[in-house]
Amino acid sequence: MRVAFAFFFAVLLSFQTACSPQAEPDKAPLILAAASLQEALEAAADEWAAQGHERPVLSFAATSALARQIEAGAPGDLFISADERWMDAVSGKGLVNADTREDLLGNSLVLIEPAGEAPEDDAAAQENGQNEITSEFPLFTMLDGGRLAMADPEAVPAGRYGKEALVSLGLWASVSNSIASAENVRAAMALVERGAAPLGIVYASDAVAEPGVRVVGRFPAKSHTAIIYPIAQLSGSASSDAEGFRQFLLSDEGQAIFRRFGFSAK
Numbered sequence: 604m605r606v607a608f609a610f611f612f613a614v615l616l617s618f619q620t621a622c623s624p625q626a627e628p629d630k631a632p633l634i635l636a637a638a639s640l641q642e643a644l645e646a647a648a649d650e651w652a653a654q655g656h657e658r659p660v661l662s663f664a665a666t667s668a669l670a671r672q673i674e675a676g677a678p679g680d681l682f683i684s685a686d687e688r689w690m691d692a693v694s695g696k697g698l699v700n701a702d703t704r705e706d707l708l709g710n711s712l713v714l715i716e717p718a719g720e721a722p723e724d725d726a727a728a729q730e731n732g733q734n735e736i737t738s739e740f741p742l743f744t745m746l747d748g749g750r751l752a753m754a755d756p757e758a759v760p761a762g763r764y765g766k767e768a769l770v771s772l773g774l775w776a777s778v779s780n781s782i783a784s785a786e787n788v789r790a791a792m793a794l795v796e797r798g799a800a801p802l803g804i805v806y807a808s809d810a811v812a813e814p815g816v817r818v819v820g821r822f823p824a825k826s827h828t829a830i831i832y833p834i835a836q837l838s839g840s841a842s843s844d845a846e847g848f849r850q851f852l853l854s855d856e857g858q859a860i861f862r863r864f865g866f867s868a869k
Contacts, residue, residue: 631657632845633678635669637685637832638787639710639761639805642812643864644683650860651851659848665787667758673698673837680845683707683834685788686760690833697838704835707852709867711807711830712764712822714742717798718815736772736820743777745802745819750783752794752803760830761788765804767827792816806830811865832866 636644641663652658662669662679670689673682674696682699684690693699714736736742742751754762762784769775783800785791788809795803796815803816810818834852836845851857858868 630842632659632680632840632842632848634659634661634681634683634848635673635677635679635837636661636663636681636683637666637669637760638663638789639685639809640683640832641789643808643861643866646864647852647857647860650856651848656844656847659844665754665759667755667760668786678839678841679837680840680842681834681836681849683832684760685710685830685832686763686828687831687833689760690835694835699835699837700840701835703846703849704833705853706831707834708832708858708861709830710832710865711824711867712761712768712804712827713807713810714819714822715792715795715803715805715810715816716801716819717795718817719798733818734820736768736822736826738773740772740774740820742769742774742802743781746778746781747801749801750781750794750799751778752783752785752791752800753805754788754791755784755786756782759787761791761804761806764827764830765822768804768822771826772822806865808865 634644644661648659648661666685666689669682670684670693673679673693682690682693690704694701694704753765754760756762756766766775769778783791783794785794788805791803792805792809792813794800796813802819807821810816834849836849862868
């Protein structure tokens with residue numbers, strides 16, 4: 604009788620185990636990141652996966668759009684903002700783990716034009732691209748009736764930095780009515796690359812990523828708020844690998860990848 608009962612119990616346990624839902628495998632971390640990070644973060648995710656981890660899922664958009672999505676309850680594990688203001692907004696609503704917030708990267712602003720407009724002398728083109736833009740820069744004249752492409756100067760970090768720089772240098776008044784406002788910095792660069800705008804303001808890292816544009820000049824760092832990309836884990840994060848990937852991006856190895864794509868160290 605005892606043997607029969609033990610057998611029955613074992614069969615029942617096996618049946619329950621077979622019918623029980625299996626634990627879902629840990630999901631790859633979902634990273635919500637500023638559009639300007641696309642190529643660099645793709646490379647970092649590839650390297651992370653090559654080390655035996657699940658490759659993170661990357662979602663790129665304007666920082667302002669991502670912050671609004673997070674505030675509306677969109678899922679995610681890490682948020683990488685192109686400025687501190689939008690990270691502050693999300694953090695202020697308790698949507699990030701405060702002790703995971705750190706400065707990840709820096710960047711700079713450049714003025715670009717279509718690559719086809721480059722001087723025949725490559726050395727001269729390179730030298731011009733290193734020129735620092737000053738209050739005497741003939742920006743309005745160079746537009747020649749065209750538009751200056753930039754991310755939305757009222758909401759998107761790259762656009763806000765750009766407007767700050769132009770105001771600081773006394774150039775904003777002459778071009779404020781000639782702005783081609785884009786939803787993010789990559790969209791602004793695309794307008795220049797396609798020839799829809801003769802000039803644009805983007806991050807230095809964007810110009811590195813797009814061979815269809817060339818740098819005309821660089822905005823002095825003191826002309827705008829320091830460009831800082833903070834990173835933080837979202838409070839609703841469900842991936843156990845998110846913190847590891849965050850630490851990887853902050854590591855010397857991760858920082859070297861970002862420098863390769865034109866970003867400055869944290």
